[in-house]
Amino acid sequence: MTSVVGSMQAPSLDVDPWKIETLLNPWEFHHLLRETGPVVQFSRYGHYAVARYDQVKSVLSDWSHFGSRYGIGISDIRAPGSWREAGPIVEADPPNHTQVRNVLSKIISPKVVRAWSKAFHAESAVVIDRACALGQLNAAKDISEAYILKVFPESLGLTPHAENMVIVGDFNFNSMGPRNALFRESEKKLEGISDWLEAARSREAIEPGSFADQVYQAEDAGELAKGTASGLMLSMYRGGTDTTISGLSSAILLLAERPELWATLRKDRSLLKMVFGEAIRLETPIQSYFRTAMSDVEIEGVLIPQDARVQVFLGSANRDPRQWNDPDKFDLNRAMTGHVSFGFGIHQCLGQVIARMEAESVLTAMLDRIERIELTGPAIYRPVNHLRTLQDLPIRVVPA
Numbered sequence: 001m002t003s004v005v006g007s008m009q010a011p012s013l014d015v016d017p018w019k020i021e022t023l024l025n026p027w028e029f030h031h032l033l034r035e036t037g038p039v040v041q042f043s044r045y046g047h048y049a050v051a052r053y054d055q056v057k058s059v060l061s062d063w064s065h066f067g068s069r070y071g072i073g074i075s076d077i078r079a080p081g082s083w084r085e086a087g088p089i090v091e092a093d094p095p096n097h098t099q100v101r102n103v104l105s106k107i108i109s110p111k112v113v114r115a116w117s118k119a120f121h122a123e124s125a126v127v128i129d130r131a132c133a134l135g136q137l138n139a140a141k142d143i144s145e146a147y148i149l150k151v152f153p154e155s156l157g158l159t160p161h162a163e164n165m166v167i168v169g170d171f172n173f174n175s176m177g178p179r180n181a182l183f184r185e186s187e188k189k190l191e192g193i194s195d196w197l198e199a200a201r202s203r204e205a206i207e208p209g210s211f212a213d214q215v216y217q218a219e220d221a222g223e224l225a226k227g228t229a230s231g232l233m234l235s236m237y238r239g240g241t242d243t244t245i246s247g248l249s250s251a252i253l254l255l256a257e258r259p260e261l262w263a264t265l266r267k268d269r270s271l272l273k274m275v276f277g278e279a280i281r282l283e284t285p286i287q288s289y290f291r292t293a294m295s296d297v298e299i300e301g302v303l304i305p306q307d308a309r310v311q312v313f314l315g316s317a318n319r320d321p322r323q324w325n326d327p328d329k330f331d332l333n334r335a336m337t338g339h340v341s342f343g344f345g346i347h348q349c350l351g352q353v354i355a356r357m358e359a360e361s362v363l364t365a366m367l368d369r370i371e372r373i374e375l376t377g378p379a380i381y382r383p384v385n386h387l388r389t390l391q392d393l394p395i396r397v398v399p400a
């Protein structure tokens with residue numbers, strides 16, 4: 001990657017990345033992107049895209065040419081009529097980003113996260129005991145949402161409200177895309193709960209000792225600029241809720257499809273640590289997001305003009321055959337390092353320890369209590385512009 005002005009034009013594709021069928025089944029589309037070139041341009045929207053593993057990683061590592069501060073959705077935050085506000089960490093570049101990240105890294109330290117483990121494990125037991133009592137259930141709702149939408153808001157210091165929190169999550173990931181029907185529908189639902197949202201995120205509603213409380217305290221101590229804490233809390237909530245629900249549901253689906261693996265894991269948990277990583281490689285929760293070219297810049301000899309937006313396809317990089325052997329296979333023996341589901345470079349996910357702990361806690365409780373899982377119907381995804389997530393995961397559980 002250099003800032004020398006290149007002479008080649010990116011090959012142009014007349015396809016819509018946000019078409020419902022593509023969101024629900026993106027693999028052929030990803031193949032087309034990767035095989036068309038190291039960088040492509042979408043004729044309908046004008047923006048560029050990288051979908052091969054190497055280019056995804058190099059764009060994400062080069063924050064000085066591919067910045068985040070104008071937004072990681074398609075809407076350029078500077079543009080009049082933009083429908084997104086910049087998040088104080090994820091939509092910032094150094095030096096502002098560095099300072100905020102340092103403060104948040106101290107708050108979400110592995111030690112602090114471990115202190116939450118007792119509460120997380122206790123809730124896993126409750127949720128999985130309930131699942132065993134139900135026998136037949138929708139694991140996406142009755143396990144993943146039921147669990148994450150309780151433990152994660154509580155650790156942040158927010159009072160859980162499952163139904164409203166799904167609306168907030170869907171809006172967050174729909175608003176990263178264009179103003180399409182998915183976006184408008186989400187926006188309408190969000191308007192319906194705006195009073196609840198205002199009250200829920202106000203400082204008075206935050207539980208003392210929680211992650212959000214510590215963020216507010218850092219602002220009081222002058223470590224964060226005045227007015228940053230509320231946006232930062234929202235960034236943690238947005239980044240950490242629906243992504244983890246998505247990853248946990250995918251892990252349950254992939255295990256439900258493999259009864260022999262379930263039986264092996266029940267006897268020997270040594271491969272359990274790999275399950276969540278491999279699930280989010282295959283079914284990358286945030287399939288793509290954006291960077292902005294901060295000056296004229298080249299990718300593999302193709303000119304990306306200043307201010308152009310580049311869509312970075314994590315979900316495609318995670319299945320690029322240039323990087324992965326048998327990329328579509330769920331394989332717990334592959335080297336797990338290197339997937340980009342948590343991003344790459346200076347913005348790499350700050351909450352991944354929390355996500356892993358939550359998922360492993362639930363899967364452990366399931367393996368302890370459930371002899372067998374059977375799928376009782378098709379797994380159905382919910383279309384969301386920038387999130388791959390299961391809506392229905394009908395299963396029957398046979399308690400041990």
Ligand code: HEM
Pocket residue numbers: 068072089090091101108235236237239240241243244247280285286289340341342343344346347348349350351352354355
């Ligand atoms: C499976 C679950 C998760 C996935 C797939 C995920 C994914 C990501 C990705 C791709 C990024 C990079 C964004 C970028 O490059 O612009 C990111 C950043 C971030 N994530 Fe996560 N995340 C997960 C869970 C969490 C959790 C539980 C938290 C809890 C606090 C969290 C908080 C954050 C924050 C604060 C950032 C911004 C970091 C920065 O900009 O420096 N995430 N996440």
